[in-house]
Amino acid sequence: MFRTCHHKVYTQNISIFRNALFKDLVTPNSKVISVCQKTIARHYASSEKQENKLERIYYGPLTPQIRAVKIFSVTSSAAGLAAQPLILKEAANIGSTSLIIALCSVVGFFTFVTPILLHIITKKYVTEIHYDPETSTYKATTINFFLAPVILEFKAEDVVVPDIPGMFTTMNAKGKPLFIEARHFTDPQYYAKIMGYDKPLDFKLGEEQSSDSKSS
Numbered sequence: 001m002f003r004t005c006h007h008k009v010y011t012q013n014i015s016i017f018r019n020a021l022f023k024d025l026v027t028p029n030s031k032v033i034s035v036c037q038k039t040i041a042r043h044y045a046s047s048e049k050q051e052n053k054l055e056r057i058y059y060g061p062l063t064p065q066i067r068a069v070k071i072f073s074v075t076s077s078a079a080g081l082a083a084q085p086l087i088l089k090e091a092a093n094i095g096s097t098s099l100i101i102a103l104c105s106v107v108g109f110f111t112f113v114t115p116i117l118l119h120i121i122t123k124k125y126v127t128e129i130h131y132d133p134e135t136s137t138y139k140a141t142t143i144n145f146f147l148a149p150v151i152l153e154f155k156a157e158d159v160v161v162p163d164i165p166g167m168f169t170t171m172n173a174k175g176k177p178l179f180i181e182a183r184h185f186t187d188p189q190y191y192a193k194i195m196g197y198d199k200p201l202d203f204k205l206g207e208e209q210s211s212d213s214k215s216s
Helices: 002-025 028-052 063-094 097-122 188-195 204-215
Strands: 055-059 128-132 137-143 149-154 171-173 176-178
Touching: 063 097, 063 137
Parallel strands: none
Antiparallel strands: 055 128, 128 137, 137 149, 171 176
16 A cells, blocks of 8 residues: 555656646746747758859959059049149149149049059959859859959840950940850860850841842
């Protein structure tokens, strides 16, 4: 009889202990923490997957040099703007109009004209191209006037190769001229696909002209 009562009391204590432990573990705070952990883990996994699925297929070798030249140009322009009032004051003290015009021309050229010309030349240069195999989308990166990266997304059908390429222009992607070099692709097939060299040649135009000449 004593053993039976002891067993019942022991069983009840175990059940009470389990219920109390379960209540302590399953609290509103623990639920919120678990949900936040799952959400953070899900977002982290999705962003990591987004980064890993992009493949860099092109890198422009002149990217460091272009960045260095643009940094020097922007820095010299800022220095020229800061020193311009002092230069004009010293030129005004001399009292020579021709000297003032010459100084303003030189300072204005190096302050405004040089950065603009450099940007016009380098804005077409593609620093990197990443490829997304799931969507067959290319992401070309260029540098704007303030050294910030500009990403242009396009597909192979959005590319137009001009018959007469312009200055520093290899192709037009969505109407924007870009400059790339074939030898700096990781695989030449990417360059051939972007430029449309993998498409079959169309000889229908020649056949139509020959048929027209025969009928006439």
